[in-house]
Amino acid sequence: MNADANRGLGRRGFLAISAATLGGVMLAPGIRLIEIAAARAPEQAVSRRVRWGLLIDTNICTPGCDDCVKACATENGIKDTGRPRTDPQWIRKLELNDRRSGRTHSVPVMCQHCEHPPCVDVCPTGASFKRADGIVLVDKHICIGCRYCMMACPYKARSIVFEDVTDQNPDVPRGKGTAEGCTLCVHRVDRDRQPACVEACAKAGHNAMIFGDLNDPLSEIAQRVAKYASTQIRADLRLNPGVRYQGL
């Protein structure tokens, strides 16, 4: 009897705590603290409401500048082995020439983080996947190194690691025999930071790259995309990449 009474109290206490918690989260019907706070708590899973994207202004991006490529290599521990044919490449600079007008473009190209990624379609193990917030990643624990994703990607964004990797960044595990590509610096994004390439571009004063949530109408990237013409590379494939280019 006594034990039962205790159990009852325990449950009542639990209900009281739950009610208090709910009250904290929901201030009034329709207004929740969680939506007011922009930052995601570490224990909170990524949300489908967010769609991370990049906007690259090719009018500003200068030929010969590789600040973003260098920052990417430093951040993700990609070292030059002197064998460029087999070195992994997460981001590269392309120089485009319009033969008729003579206009030249310089564009950084990395994983385009498609809404319908072909690399995910072809992966036989489920290692290549799209996170709820639109970042396309490789789960290297499951990757068997078959390289189907490298074949499927129209942007040549995936690489395979041919050689043993040492001295990795603790936030960016990389190893031999797995496919990899731009992660949009997911380890930084999860901590409310910008990808390394975007940060480096801004730090050098170019500001040719903007990172943000395409689904948030208040974000700079969404406002720019809504206001100015921007294109996706190979839009004809209808993969709806999260990376967009201005001035192409």
Add this chain to the structure above:
Amino acid sequence: MKRNGIGALAGHIARAIWPLALLLPILAFASGRVPKPVIDIDKPGKCVEDTATMRREHPDMLRHQRDLTVHEGIRTRQHSLKECVSCHASTKTGSVLGEKGFCQSCHDYASVKIDCFSCHASKPKPVAGAKP
């Protein structure tokens, strides 16, 4: 005749090894059947769970945490490999690997291969401004 020969041989062997047979329990008492691993534990404080749980269940904890982190972006620190490494790395080598390293010494003893560190860093991230 042949049986006698074998018997004699067995006798010789028995006489040769009986002092060893006497010594064995003493040796066993001194060091155990297999020498225990020597582990450098620089921070003998409390781990995230009690020792028995950690010994038995750390692979499951790491596997569970890895899926949450990779697929759902949950980066809590309690069961993350990065936190294991930053707390358990030896002050001498700076690593959890090596003969007396926290991970490798025990895994060598148990004869279990660890794949973690072919991709994951076995050393904590150097503090900004520190000498490499």
